[in-house]
Amino acid sequence: MLLHVIRRTAILVASLAVSSVVVFGFMVLLPGDPARVALGVNASEEAVAQLRAEFGLDQPLVVQYFSWVSGLVRFDLGRSYVSQVEIAPQILDRLQVTLWLVVCAMILAVVIAVPLGTLMAIRHRRPSGFVLTGLSQLGVAVPAFLAGILLITVFAVRLGWLPANGWTPPNEDPVQFLRQLVLPVLSLGLVQGAVLSRYVRSSILDVQREDYIRTARAKGLGPFRALWRHGSRNAAIPVVTVLALQLATLLIGAVVVERVFVIPGLGSLLLDQVSNRDLIFVQDIVMLLVFAVLLVNFLVDLLYLVIDPRLRAGHS
Amino acid sequence: MTAEPTQPTEAIEGTERVRGPGEVDAVPLVGQPHVRRRAGASLVVGGVLVAVVVLMALVSFVWTPHDPTLVNAEARLRDVGDPDYWLGTDKFGRDVFSQILVGARTTLFVGVVAVGVAGLIGVPLGIVSAMATGWLGETVMRAMDLLLAFPALLLAIMFSAIYGGSTLVAMIAIGIATIPIFARIVRSGALQVLSSEYILAARAAGRSPWAIGLRHVLPNVSSLVIVQASVAFAIAVLAEAALSFLGYGTPPPIPSWGRMLQESQELLYSAPRLAFIPGAAIALAVLGFNLLGDGLRDRYDPRLEDRR
Amino acid sequence: MSVNPADRAAAGSAAYGPMSAVGDERPVLDVRGLSVSIGGHDLLHDLTFSIRRGERVGLIGESGSGKSLTSLALLGLLPEGARVTGSARLAGVEHDVVGARDRELAQVRGNEVSMVFQEPMTALNPTMRVGAQVAETIVMHAGRGDRPEAGRGAVRERVATLLDQVGLPSTAEIARAYPHQLSGGQRQRVVLAIALANDPGLLVCDEPTTALDVTVQARVLDLIVRGVEARNSALLFITHDLSVVATVCERVLVMYGGRIVEAGPVSEVFTRPRHRYTEGLLAASDLEGADPLEPLETIPGSVPPAGMFPEGCVFRTRCAHATTECEVLPPWSGATPEHGYACVHPAGVDR
Numbered sequence A: 001m002l003l004h005v006i007r008r009t010a011i012l013v014a015s016l017a018v019s020s021v022v023v024f025g026f027m028v029l030l031p032g033d034p035a036r037v038a039l040g041v042n043a044s045e046e047a048v049a050q051l052r053a054e055f056g057l058d059q060p061l062v063v064q065y066f067s068w069v070s071g072l073v074r075f076d077l078g079r080s081y082v083s084q085v086e087i088a089p090q091i092l093d094r095l096q097v098t099l100w101l102v103v104c105a106m107i108l109a110v111v112i113a114v115p116l117g118t119l120m121a122i123r124h125r126r127p128s129g130f131v132l133t134g135l136s137q138l139g140v141a142v143p144a145f146l147a148g149i150l151l152i153t154v155f156a157v158r159l160g161w162l163p164a165n166g167w168t169p170p171n172e173d174p175v176q177f178l179r180q181l182v183l184p185v186l187s188l189g190l191v192q193g194a195v196l197s198r199y200v201r202s203s204i205l206d207v208q209r210e211d212y213i214r215t216a217r218a219k220g221l222g223p224f225r226a227l228w229r230h231g232s233r234n235a236a237i238p239v240v241t242v243l244a245l246q247l248a249t250l251l252i253g254a255v256v257v258e259r260v261f262v263i264p265g266l267g268s269l270l271l272d273q274v275s276n277r278d279l280i281f282v283q284d285i286v287m288l289l290v291f292a293v294l295l296v297n298f299l300v301d302l303l304y305l306v307i308d309p310r311l312r313a314g315h316s
Numbered sequence B: 001m002t003a004e005p006t007q008p009t010e011a012i013e014g015t016e017r018v019r020g021p022g023e024v025d026a027v028p029l030v031g032q033p034h035v036r037r038r039a040g041a042s043l044v045v046g047g048v049l050v051a052v053v054v055l056m057a058l059v060s061f062v063w064t065p066h067d068p069t070l071v072n073a074e075a076r077l078r079d080v081g082d083p084d085y086w087l088g089t090d091k092f093g094r095d096v097f098s099q100i101l102v103g104a105r106t107t108l109f110v111g112v113v114a115v116g117v118a119g120l121i122g123v124p125l126g127i128v129s130a131m132a133t134g135w136l137g138e139t140v141m142r143a144m145d146l147l148l149a150f151p152a153l154l155l156a157i158m159f160s161a162i163y164g165g166s167t168l169v170a171m172i173a174i175g176i177a178t179i180p181i182f183a184r185i186v187r188s189g190a191l192q193v194l195s196s197e198y199i200l201a202a203r204a205a206g207r208s209p210w211a212i213g214l215r216h217v218l219p220n221v222s223s224l225v226i227v228q229a230s231v232a233f234a235i236a237v238l239a240e241a242a243l244s245f246l247g248y249g250t251p252p253p254i255p256s257w258g259r260m261l262q263e264s265q266e267l268l269y270s271a272p273r274l275a276f277i278p279g280a281a282i283a284l285a286v287l288g289f290n291l292l293g294d295g296l297r298d299r300y301d302p303r304l305e306d307r308r
Numbered sequence C: 001m002s003v004n005p006a007d008r009a010a011a012g013s014a015a016y017g018p019m020s021a022v023g024d025e026r027p028v029l030d031v032r033g034l035s036v037s038i039g040g041h042d043l044l045h046d047l048t049f050s051i052r053r054g055e056r057v058g059l060i061g062e063s064g065s066g067k068s069l070t071s072l073a074l075l076g077l078l079p080e081g082a083r084v085t086g087s088a089r090l091a092g093v094e095h096d097v098v099g100a101r102d103r104e105l106a107q108v109r110g111n112e113v114s115m116v117f118q119e120p121m122t123a124l125n126p127t128m129r130v131g132a133q134v135a136e137t138i139v140m141h142a143g144r145g146d147r148p149e150a151g152r153g154a155v156r157e158r159v160a161t162l163l164d165q166v167g168l169p170s171t172a173e174i175a176r177a178y179p180h181q182l183s184g185g186q187r188q189r190v191v192l193a194i195a196l197a198n199d200p201g202l203l204v205c206d207e208p209t210t211a212l213d214v215t216v217q218a219r220v221l222d223l224i225v226r227g228v229e230a231r232n233s234a235l236l237f238i239t240h241d242l243s244v245v246a247t248v249c250e251r252v253l254v255m256y257g258g259r260i261v262e263a264g265p266v267s268e269v270f271t272r273p274r275h276r277y278t279e280g281l282l283a284a285s286d287l288e289g290a291d292p293l294e295p296l297e298t299i300p301g302s303v304p305p306a307g308m309f310p311e312g313c314v315f316r317t318r319c320a321h322a323t324t325e326c327e328v329l330p331p332w333s334g335a336t337p338e339h340g341y342a343c344v345h346p347a348g349v350d351r
Helices: A002-026 A032-037 A043-055 A061-073 A089-124 A127-141 A146-160 A176-206 A211-219 A223-261 A266-276 A279-307 B034-060 B096-131 B135-149 B152-163 B167-194 B197-204 B211-247 B257-267 B271-300 B301-308 C007-011 C068-076 C101-107 C130-141 C152-165 C170-177 C184-197 C214-231 C242-248 C266-271 C276-285
Strands: C029-038 C039-052 C056-058 C080-090 C113-116 C204-206 C234-239 C251-256 C259-265
Touching: A002 A061, A002 A279, A002 B135, A032 C259, A043 A279, A061 A279, A061 B135, A061 B167, A061 C113, A089 A127, A089 A223, A089 C184, A127 A176, A127 B271, A146 A223, A146 B034, A146 B211, A146 B257, A146 B271, A176 A223, A211 C113, A211 C130, A211 C184, A223 A279, A223 B211, A266 A279, A279 B152, B034 B096, B034 C214, B096 B135, B096 B211, B096 B271, B135 B167, B135 C251, B152 B167, B152 B211, B167 B211, B197 B211, B211 B257, B211 C007, B211 C113, B211 C130, B257 B271, B271 B301, B271 C029, B271 C068, C007 C113, C029 C068, C039 C068, C039 C251, C039 C259, C056 C068, C056 C242, C068 C101, C068 C204, C068 C234, C068 C259, C080 C113, C113 C184, C130 C152, C130 C170, C130 C184, C130 C251, C152 C170, C152 C214, C204 C214, C242 C266, C242 C276, C251 C276, C259 C266
Parallel strands: C056 C234, C056 C251, C113 C204, C204 C234
Antiparallel strands: C029 C039, C029 C080, C251 C259
């Protein structure tokens, strides 16, 4: 088992390394001179040259790469070329916002998906199950930003119950914060919930057909108890995998939702900096997003060891 | 980006089910009439929706009620049901219906190229990684896992940052991001095929790996590929819409459903229909491809009967 | 020992004791006119038989005969959409199994009647320790009827005893193990322990050893018989393997096409079969008597798909002796359901 953990950690580190190279390589491909882009067309040659020297842009690429990576490891994310301000605090600020969004949406998705998926599975031969499954198909087909716009139209425009956009930090005005949180979290969470519910359904259907459920019934457990006591752990395994995969989707969904609701999160920061052609900033944010996804995958892998005993005694 | 890959359990490692040697179905195949009916429904509804989108795109080549890019200040914000503009007009006086028609063209175009790219690269990768012994197969799969950490939209944004927003950029970026979907499912299918006995027979007869790959593995995973293609198409449609919404996809004035949605946002108070119409188009197109994929999967893979 | 089932039958289940004293007149299981249809297909027709305390009865049939369906019907575990008529009564249970609500049946399953299924590899929950799975069945039925409430220590002891009884050594280790750490034979023993835990009046086994290695088969069969003997439980042993029935059971029911076509003591049925199907089965199983130079004996044709058996005698489409008389359902020849056959041209009887 320890071997398993070590192996997974090694894979995580390797993935991070490769991703960093990929991200760096991408940014290198940006046409034009980053310093000139940052300063503008009218800047003088000297100013540009000075900026280049300051940020080490005149060094060979390999050196730039390693200085960037070593900075990452130390949590020193450098300074923006454009604004000269340190990047890390900005990212941290925005990260909090996005985290609120993503974590709440994930929780909402699970809260929706588990009962809904279970219901769809249990009633999958009856009309009610069919209807639910159809609805979930519809939910899957609606992208988060569309859901956002629709929700705004109904709840903000027509009914006026909730604000259409904006963001207030929780410590400033908790009520307004919550009001502004509802619609974006709903748009992200409802859609993810629909997607996740289909996995829950399919996983439970699979488990229902397993022989050990039949054994449990033969022992005298009722259908629901049998499924609950023996099926839930086994059904959870594929669902947890999907949750991890869905994180990437959720993060990106947040990017768009932040646009829709004008929320100052990491996603909108990314978009802004891409427009600004602020190379280093974009690099850092993308790397952070990729890191988050890889980290969650890694943690989920470890979670398997807890859930599935077959993995513990060495590789099955 | 909320369409899901099909067959979640196959695509996930580590959840193989243990089946005993003497598997006997104690109960006759129950409920199959029910299943067939519903599987058929998915296929039909999905097929119809997809056909509608294709039709719209095709029609747009030949005819649209108005020029979708024509700005007409006098015809601003007409409502649905207007005799001249069936679905109304936007704030620039452009006909919504025409925009939807041409937008279908854009959507399909992006989808076809993206899925094509993803398939042409992903399928061979999957087969090769299944047939390759040793570390090569593993490495390819690790690379695929890594690629999955870069969602389509993120890649597309990054590409757009470099090369500017355009349809081509969108297509290629989405295509690259979709490669893992094909690679993984093809690999898992190929592994199954490769463990079957007639492959052993072929190898015993001295057939080269290339021949085996082409003549035996490929035809047998083709049904998997077709199903995945439908789902990948749905993902591509979603990604393109999101991209256009953000301003990175097809640039104006070429109509795009995503951008229509973005433009509608400022008018939600007065003209929410400008959001509903392209939104419905996007949702129905994605729904169509998803249903089509589900329906195809049920037809080709009866083992999954009870999952429906 | 000879492979020929007839020889085995003639030797009698001598390895085991005779049927225990038939003190209890009321049968443990009394089935009358049990019929099951699913999705419009009639799969079981008019099954009538009974099993007394301590009896070991075999139910023989091939795939498609409906034998497994019978076992599921007895436990009330038929799939949704199954229509069941007739009656199946268990001793000690007030209500009929047929038509009972699932809640009532749940109290009976694992308690008065329990079952061992065929596939040991997948019969246990992979994420739950084996001991816990055995304990579950004890705890669930504790406090019912005359069964005492069980404290944790008592349950643990009982689990250990049961595992010991099914021949699993080092019971503490086994109890803490997960199913994937056990072999197929070991897993089947655990399943047996679970089935016997509450001293059921009737143990139903559906091909319990078919999926096991030959060497393990004999051991597990032995454990099954010892298990029911020790508890004076009745045994319904469902299989297609004639030699196993010959070894384990005293009485046998032969099923084909969803009907019981012959019944009687094993020693008689296997040496003097009456129904042509039984005759064909025995001939096909008789490897020793076969001439090495001749093709093996088989029954021509194949088993029709579920629900597509012919009218009248279910076997007539494959029977060399069928006549127009066979187009009508042959009557049962015996005075009781336990002994007789349904054939108008039986073997070994001059007509």
